[in-house]
């Protein structure tokens with residue numbers, strides 16, 4: 001079966017925009033709810049894509065969004081939660097808000113829970129869910145614990161044909177990772193990072209989007225959970241060095257001892273505005289973010305042939321990627 005009419009939660013985000021673009025190019029109709037329509041402005045130009053302002057926390061709104069759809073893809077996620085606390089190893093049954101904060105619970109667990117309930121009511125059986133590599137109910141960070149609980153909600157829901165994706169760090173034009181370090185390198189003479197030796201296996205956003213769109217119609221993926229990684233393992237320090245160099249600002253990258261990194265992250269958490277780095281992010285870095293079996297072999301049904309990081313990332317970090325140029329034009333035109 002080809003699923004033609006898709007609801008994409010979190011479709012305005014970095015991964016979501018790439019995925020929605022691809023789904024539309026495949027001739028599918030896509031509806032993207034958002035809390036602020038402005039967030040989906042780049043999607044508005046796509047003819048088969050509808051961006052609607054809606055509160056997916058409201059069961060009636062979610063049910064209305066799902067009515068008549070063939071499938072739903074959930075990408076809702078956040079990286080920071082001011083209430084996230086270091087409480088690994090808590091006994092089963094500990095309330096979610098003590099294992100992670102209210103914001104992680106809302107985005108990573110409540111959204112999936114409401115989603116599967118609404119799917120059952122609206123007879124939408126096909127659900128694809130983007131989790132995170134390393135998601136673990138007993139993991140070192142509140143982010144990873146809440147992601148694991150969200151996965152469970154989706155996988156345990158009766159009557160749902162679910163596919164779960166666990167990507168490593170995702171790179172691409174507009175990513176939240178390489179671009180952050182490239183920007184910091186433009187301003188700082190030296191880059192200080194925590195957990196420099198943590199290993200990662202970055203995957204290109206278009207490869208992840210391709211794997212999700214392939215899985216959508218593929219029965220072999222129903223009920224499966226997939227790790228999604230790139231072909232190469234890097235340390236965090238190597239990735240930060242690469243981002244700075246590719247952006248034209250090569251900088252010394254110095255690994256901090258844990259206590260200093262935690263102090264730095266606390267400083268970022270206390271600053272007004274969006275958090276750049278939190279103590280919970282550092283806890284996620286206590287474990288490597290790489291595929292559990294090496295060398296990484298993507299499942300054949302995903303038709304995934306992951307691209308290497310350097311050629312593509314070097315383009316957008318140097319500001320030469322078409323979309324980056326487009327962003328520049330729009331910024332200058334104040335749109």
Ligand SMILES: NC(=O)c1ccc[n+]([C@@H]2O[C@H](COP(=O)([O-])OP(=O)(O)OC[C@H]3O[C@@H](n4cnc5c(N)ncnc54)[C@H](OP(=O)(O)O)[C@@H]3O)[C@@H](O)[C@H]2O)c1
Nearest residue numbers: 010011012013014015016034035039075076077132169170
């Ligand atoms: N980027 C990575 O490297 C990476 C790696 C592993 C896993 N992931 C996972 O992949 C998914 C997408 O990541 P991304 O990088 O594309 O994220 P993103 O750019 O930050 O976008 C997040 C999306 O989630 C929505 N959202 C956030 N909180 C919400 C809430 N409380 N209620 C409703 N909508 C909410 C936002 O919608 P609005 O339009 O309403 O703001 C936005 O569309 C996330 O689940 C993330 O955990 C990402």
